[in-house]
Structures are given as structure tokens and as C-alpha cells.
Amino acid sequence: MLLSRLRLDEDAEVAQAWDELYIHHLLSQSCEARYEEDENSPDFRLYRSSDYVAGVEVLTLFSEERFDSVDVRNRRLIDEINRRVRPAQWHLSFNVRRWSRQPRATQIAKWLESTISSLGAPAPNLTSEMFPKATYSTPEVELTFTFFPRLRTTAPTPTEQIVLAGPVIGGFVQSDRRIRSRVSKKVGGKYDHRNQPFAIFISVRDLFCDTEEVVNALYGDDVVTFQENNPGSARASRKGNGTFGISKAYPEGRNRRLSCAFVFTWGWTPKSQEPPTVLRFDNPWAEHPFPDDLLVTDRRFAARQHDSGVFMEWEPPLGM
Secondary structure (H helix, E strand, O other): OHHHHHOOOOHHHHHHHHHHHHHHHHHOOOOEEEEOOOOOOOOEEEEEOOEEEEEEEEEEEEOOHHHHHHHHHHHHHHHHHHHHOOOOOEEEEEEEEEEOOOOOHHHHHHHHHHHHHHHOOOOOOOOHHHOOEEEEEOOOEEEEEEEEEOOOOOOOOOOOOOEEEOOOOOOOOOHHHHHHHHHHOOOOOOOOOOOOOEEEEEEEEOOOOOHHHHHHHHHOOEEEEEEOOEEEEEEEEEOOOOOOOOOOOOOOOOOOOOOEEEEEEOOOOOOOOOOOOOEEEEOOOOOOOOOOOOOOOOEEEEEEEEOOEEEEEEEOOOOO
16 A cells, blocks of 8 residues: 555655655664554554554645645746756846736746846945846736845856745745644544554644644644733743643543654655654643653653643753
């Protein structure tokens, strides 16, 4: 099943298969990882000496489709400009003011070459406020270009690109909500956990999702609480709406069968030069803690008991 998905043409299916393949590699270093053992199994069941010790489900988080389609569109145009226009004396960036349909890259390239030729050589000591700007406008698009002096004095190499930065993509990013929603569909009664620990491994391929988004998804949104007419009593806390949240409806904690979540960002591909950083986020209310020695992580957000309650702390601490 996994091998057949690696042969598909769909990028998303192949990326998910890469994630499962790499996670299988990580898990197999400490135990036997059986893939999709039966219809009630999570993606991986982990065994040691024939004893079942834990289950792991894989979740791949891609960018929202509305952002993905715009990003792909922009990247195609950037690639076409880089292929057709050489950075002799200038580099450039651009933003999109209007886009009704796909423009002709050949026309944009000709316009850029003419515009750059009219700029001549960059003036010495040119400041950012003085960088030249120009607008390309047709019925299809309106693009605003900013030109930056090329600092190298040697001829451009075949791989040197003229585009330094592409368009900024606007809109509200809700990666934390999407993680929360996707995880909630994985932690119900779908799998037979055999009364053993269960974890979700999230591969974040969403370019807009960072560690803070993951923390918000799992532990709840940031809030500030204070007593009425007493701003000095303000303190930071979290809502009970996270995957691992606690509330009146769930006084003992939500999703207690989920032991923890493992996360790595930007995914993994066979061409990756460095292994991805693996993070672990513990569920402080879990019925069964996930064994520490099944998967070695680079950093862990662990629950620690203090006199005033349970706190989450990074191990090792951030900055170390």
C-alpha cells in the first residue's frame, strides 16, 4: 500500500507516503513498527518482543487550498521570469495588485528587459528609498516591481536568479484551528488502542504554520484574564478549547486517550540534506503516557507538577 502511493502522480499522496516512510524509519530504530496491521489499527502499531506497546497515527498538514493555489500561481510566474531574464545589474521583487487570469510570461519578460535597460547602471550609494519601481499592467494582471542593485561585479552564473522575493500572500491563517479539527477526527473511537499509549505524528507542510500555532492548537488559545476594575490582576492563560484542553465539560481533560503529539515541520523528502527537527508535545491529562524511549526527539513540551498546579515546560529550555 505505502509503496504504491509513492508511485502516484498526485503530489499530496506522495508527500503523505514520504511522511509515513520517514516516520516508520524513526520508529523502527527502537521497536518493530507494523504498518496498517488491520482495519482497526492506526497507521503504526509498535511491538517489542511480540508485546504491543503503543500506536501511532500520521497526519500531514498541507497549506490551505486557497493559499496553496495562489502560491503555486506565483511560483510559476517567478520561475518563468528567472528563466527568461538574467540579473546583469539588477535584482527585483514584485507584488500582485490585480490578477484576473494567467498572464503571458513572454510579454512580462520583454517588458522587464526593456524596463531594466532603461534603468541603466545603479547609482552608487543607492538607498532603499531610492530603489526604482515600475508597474506592469494589462487586462490580465497588474504587477508592481521593485528593482535592487546587484552587488556582485562578476557575470551572473547560470543558476543565479533575478527574483529576490515573490508576492506576499494575504488573508487570515488558521493553521491552529485546522490542526485541532484534523486531530479531533483521529482521536475518537476509530482505533483499537488495546489499553496502551497512542500518539499522533503531525508532519507540518503548511508554510504558514509554526510552533506557536501548534501550541495554540493543542493547549488552547492565548487569553488574558483579570478581575473587574483591577487591571493589575491580569495574567496570561489559555482557553480550554485546545486538543488537550480542560474545561467544565471536560474537568479531567479532553482527549485523554491521546498520549502526546509528535511534530516536524516542512516535511521530509528523499532529497533532504538534514533530518527534520522532531518535537514532542505531551498531553498532561493522558490516560497512558507515551514511553520516553520509543522515539528520541530534539525538544519536548513536557508536563511538570508544581505546588500551584501543572505547568508545561520545554526540555531542554528554549535558547539552549
